[in-house]
Amino acid sequence: MTLLGQFALWAAFLLGLWCVTIAFSGRWRRRPELSQSVIRSVYAVCGCLLVASVALWKGLISHDFNIEYVAAYTSRNLPSYYIFTAFWAGQKGSLLFWAVVLSIFAAAAQLLTSRRYAYLMPYVAGVTSAVVVFFVGVMLFAADPFERLGFTPEDGRGLNPQLQNVGMVIHPPMLYLGYISITIPFAFAVAALLSRRLDTGWIHAIRKWTLVSWLFLSIGITLGMWWAYVELGWGGYWAWDPVENASFLPWLTMTAFLHSVMIQEKRGMLKRWNLGLIIGTFLLSIFGTFITRSGVIASVHSFTQSNVGYFFLAFLVVGAILSFTLLYTRWSLLEAEVQLESMVSREAAFLFNNLLFVGIAFSVLWGTLFPILSELVKGTKITVGPPFFNRVNVPLGLLLLALTGVGPLIAWRKASTANLKRQFIVPAASGVLTLVALLALGIRDLYAIMALALAGFVAGTIMQEFYRGVRARRRMHGESTPVALVHLIGRNRRRYGGYIVHAGILIYFVAFAGMAFKREREATLKPGQSVELSSPFGHTYRFTHVGISQYEALNRIVSAATVEVAKNGRRAGLMSSEKRQHVDSFKRPTFEPSTEVAIRSNLQEDVYIVFAGAVNGTEEAVYRFNVNPLVWWVWFGGLVLALGGLITMWPGGGPLAVSTRRVQAGYEAALVGAAKE
Amino acid sequence: MNDILSRRGFLRSSALSLIPLQAFDVVQSLARGQQGDSLAGRGATGTLRDPSVIGRPRRPTDPKENDREIQAIEQQLACNCGCTLDVFTCRTTDFTCTYSPELHREVLALRDDGKTAREILDTFVAKYGEKALMAPKPQGFNLWGYLLPGVAVGGAAVILAAVLRRREAATTNATAESSPPQVAASPEELERLRHALEEVKD
Amino acid sequence: MTGEAIAAALVGLAALWLVLQPLFAAGRPLPPSEPLDPEETPRGVALTALKEIDFDRETGKLSETDYQFLKAKYTAIALEALRHEPHDSGGDRLEVMIAARVRAVRAPGSEAGPRCGTCGPRPEPDAVFCSSCGRKLAGAVVTEPGLIRGGTPDTIPSRSAVI
Incomplete structure (x- = not known):
């Protein structure tokens, strides 16, 4: 099946190049048939890569040890589900996995995006295809999964025992899905910049995508911790390993974006910042793959060293230069529509939250790269391990946790300090009570005490938010408590789903603090x-x-x-x-x-x-x-987080649902009218 | 075709055999135990059928290995096998590593010489270079490694607060002239707004 | 091996056809562009903000003075948005069409729809039987096949209350 596989890869490569060329030439703007061809080529690339994947799976399942990849990662006696997952166990296969999943996402983005954003779609197709072409190109020129050996071994080498674990069946795909789906919001951001349509359109188009990739990343990271805990055997779940950091980085910037994008939607501010965050998140996801695949930084996770790393480095540098240049050329189009009304407002709290998220991302990146920097400056090799990361990041993380409790208490747009005090009484009391209880129990670990007391504070905030929301609904609409609770969450899924996510994060912090003991x-x-x-x-x-x-x-x-x-x-x-x-x-x-x-x-x-x-x-x-x-509680926190994420992205329900349905009906009527003419 | 059938049959039978066999073996081994070769607390310690599949032979645990101070020292020392772990974690996790037990013995020897934790760490740095520490000492250039993220976040926070305050002042001045805000609208317009608001669910 | 080559050729041809076919197809007119999501229109943003301000007062996040200030400010913004709202936007289109249809049917001597011998003109354009007495309508023709079937049926009755 290698012939078919290789042919499919080449077909995907050439079709992708066609897509990229036409899309970026911009000629489709005057010729609708070209834009249709561009979008069709996204589907064609997806089809070709699916064929290539089937070919690789066929090779794996039929134990065709003449294929180098099959011999390197499977053996005749490997349990069949691991034969299936060996697809992404090695460097070459995971490149194909990446490419095929990205092409599926790209096709889904074309299919699922409303036609009102048609002016963006060919550009989106161009960006996603450019990334697919890169991955397929790496396979074709440096890491061919269909490479044949000069001889056929009697049996393959088998799968690394550490990868023979249920966690390994789910964790890498989840993490990859998170990494890969970041490309879609990035593609929309670049498309918006290219088309100079920089209103909130692109932001609305990617709303679900950012949540999807955030959710996949969160689940992937948590499953990664679970896998490390049950399989690596050192008794912990997070070691600040470069590869763990690499997955954490885009999660941080994506979380920052999920917060700051609300300011742009509601207030038309922070346009440049949001674009920067999306571009940065995408680059960090590529940086993560670079770290994993290059062996530049030693890590327990790394694939065997190969020159594939240089491809990624080049892609990273070129991608960064191109996208930030593009952002720069559109700078003047990205003026804020309004100014901040008050220092004491949800917007301001979100700004500080963004600062902390990006600050932690910076500090993790800094720590990951610091050995290289220090060696350049001082000429001596150093190790930057968990003690470093803990010392630098734990204080920042605790600040962020505190802000999780503060932010929801402040109203959007404007709040007065006197009013804030009333908001703070219950959460602050909850935090202080926790603190006193901990001290009474004789706990003396400073960070653990702070984390748990802050967790008490945040829990107070979340409960107060739900309590007051339900009370307000009971008063305003005369609903019973359960109905009010359901409506409260259902009518404002982003806010209250977000609070459930906060609860999940809080549980994580409590669990992390527990590890001190x-x-x-x-x-x-x-x-x-x-x-x-x-x-x-x-x-x-x-x-x-x-x-x-x-x-x-x-x-x-x-x-x-x-x-x-x-x-x-x-x-x-x-x-x-x-x-x-x-x-x-x-x-x-x-x-x-x-x-x-x-x-x-x-x-x-x-x-x-x-x-x-x-x-x-x-x-x-x-x-x-x-x-x-x-x-x-770590795993439970992950569950709560995922639940909150799902509520947030559950379709429909927004405050304007009635208008949306009406507009849709009107559009469909117009479509029928147009079809008749 | 024949090949596929036989392979499928093989996989199925082996998948089926996997769990029951394990369970059976455990039961069997326990049963054997009760016959006396290695029953808990009775008789001599049995020998293994195949010691080669169990990894490197181990020495009995030294009481010092549970010494909190030694553990704390080893948690600050990096193993040099390329694993990115500290000596303690590596020697208690990666049982194929030959470096970390060696480094562990070095720590024990230095400890027996009556050296303090600080001196042991310094000896390691002198011998293996600064990379022997899990995190560089906060001195000189490396101090910046520790400080920069915090300084950057703190500095950015101060700047952000200053910018926000200035803008806030600017907007409140601008609105002060027009405040209190008056809504100038005809009754029809207000009716239209009321009608539009009814459509918004809350 | 040959089977594989044939499969490869088929895959390649299918992909090529998919991508190049639009270039040879006659330029079909584009469908009308979809209207904006109400949530991204200035009207939607302003209305949501007003509701949010109400809710924030109710949960005690906004003091009474802040509430009055913001309420006045965002009411002004919402009114501004409503003033600038194009009249034939989005949802109104359906209502305009329905209104036109109703006018046509109600117009005296209208020939727009089928007629029942005993009950007079019927409002349903594609009726085959009279919706009042059940008689088969003379000359029942399907005049406008798409409108009712193409639109979302559940929205039409509810909107007719607005007309």
Whole structure:
């Protein structure tokens, strides 16, 4: 199938070039048939890339080890779902995955965007196709997924054991979907700049897209934390690794945009800033891929080093120069329509929120690049690890958390300080009460105390917002409480869905603070021996080593070390942590032995057991036992966040829904009228 | 065709066998345990059928490995195997790494010499260069690494506040002349507005 | 191998046809451009702002003086937006069409619709049976097929109340 695959890639490349050339020439403006051809070529590129993807999947499924990619990432005894996910497990396949998903998004953008933005669409097609052409070009000239070997190995190498995990099936696609969908808002921004139609049109056209990519990024990052937690075995979920940072960066700027775009919609201000944020977010997503694929910065996630990185660097530089030049040439068209009314207003709070988001993004980027900079300046290599990032970012993050509690209390446009005081009483009391409670409990970790007290404050704000909103509806419309709550959220999905997202973020912060109290100890145990570990919640765990059993599974030899766990003197059950030696179908070892962690989770804390190894080939086992507080809440926070995001983007419902329906009906009537003539 | 069938059959049977086999094996191993070869708390420690598949052989845990101070020191030292982790995390996570146990022993040796945490870190810097620390010391140029983000955000906040204040003053002056705002509109226009507002759901 | 080559050729041809076909097709007229989303019109923005100001007072975010100030200011803005609103914009188009239709039907001696022998002219342009007595209409012809079927049926009765 490599012939078909390669042909499809070339077809996509050439059709994409056609699309880019015609779209940017601007000649379609006077010739509607050209603009139709431009948009059709987006669909054609999408079709070709789908054919190429099917060809690669066919190669993977049929174990065609003559294809280099198939031999490098799968083996005959790899479970079939991992054969499917091997599509994006390696450099070349993930490039194809990226290209095909982007082309699907590009086609969806053409299909789903209202015709009222027809003046933007060929440009949008041009930008998305340019990015697709870049990815396909990298594949064709540097990393061909259909490359054949000179010989056919009997069996492939198999998939890296760390990638053989459910988290790995969902996490990369989610993150990619987030990264990739950023291209669509970017394309609209560039289209608006090119067409000089810089009213709020493009902003309305991308509303759903920005939320979609933000949601995918959020879910992708959370799943990434989950994967790191259950698979990497160090007992944490965030290590400020360059690749983690790379996924965090566009999330930060996108979140900033989601806030500041409301100012532009409501007030016609911040036009330049919003365009800058979208362009920056797109460039950061490309920067992320550059980091992952170039090996410039050492990371546990990186693909094997290759010259693909230079392509990305070039693309990044060219993209940045072109888009910021374009922004500069349209600068004078982007005057604000009105000025800020008051320092004390939601707008002003959003400005400071944007400052913090962009500030944190800058500081993460700065830390990620600082080793390179320092080496250039001082000539000595340094390591910039978690202690650096925590010291720099935790204060900024806490400030942002505080602002999450302040912002919603301030009215849009204008508020008076006296009135604000009344707004602040309940949330501030909630924060102070939390603080007192924490101190009474004897907690002394400064950052944890601050995070939890601020969380109390923010929770007070969110609850007050819902309470007062419901009360206002009951008064204004005479609704019962449940009806008022449903209408409150339904009629202003962005605001109240946003508050639910805030609640999710708050839960994250609480969970992160919990990690300050984790306990761990190492122990070497003979069967029957046991060790105790007390948890921050005051429980005592007793771990008794039962033994090590060895057995064969489909594609691995497993050594499972089993521990009997007792909590506060009562038997809680058995937990097994494993060493897995992966083998190919000829029983030849393929990778270094990997470790599978045993985890038991509840609302308070996780018991986390790592089987580190055996002493002298006996059943005497070396363990690491962790008690990690509040980890469950990270995943729950992710769930709440996703729920809030979904509410925010659920279609329909806006305050002008009636007018929208009427306008739509009028348009359809006019269409019928036009068809008759 | 034959090939596809047999492969599908193979995959299906192997997928089916995966979970039950594991469960069976665990049960079996527990059952074996009860026959006495490695029952908890009784008899000698059994030997493994195949020690080669379990990773590098380990030494028994030293009590010092649970020493909070040593852990704290090791959390500030970078492992030099290229893993980007600190020595403590690497040696307790990446069991294929040969560097981090070595560095761990170095820390223990220095500790036995009676050195303080500060001195141990300094010895490592002297030996491996500044990259041995997980984060550079906040000195000289590297101090800027720590300060710049905070300074930048703080500076930008001050500038932003100043600009906002000036603009606010400008707008309030401008509106002061026309305030209190008067709505000049005919009754029909007001009626039209009322009608339009009815359409807006709240 | 040949099968694959044929498949590749088919894919290529299909893609080429898709992209080049519009260039050879006679220039079809473009459909009328879709009206703006009410949320992005100055009218929509101003009306939403007024409602939001009301709600913010109700939840205690705005003090009474701030409320009076903002209410007056944004009422002025909303009135301005309404004044500049083009009359044949968006939703009005449907109403204009319906109004024209109604006028035509009600006009004395109108030939626009079918007639029932006993009940007189029928308002439904494509009626086959009389909606009043149920008799088959003489000379029932489908005069305007699209309007009712093409429009969203549920919006039409509700809007007719406005006329």
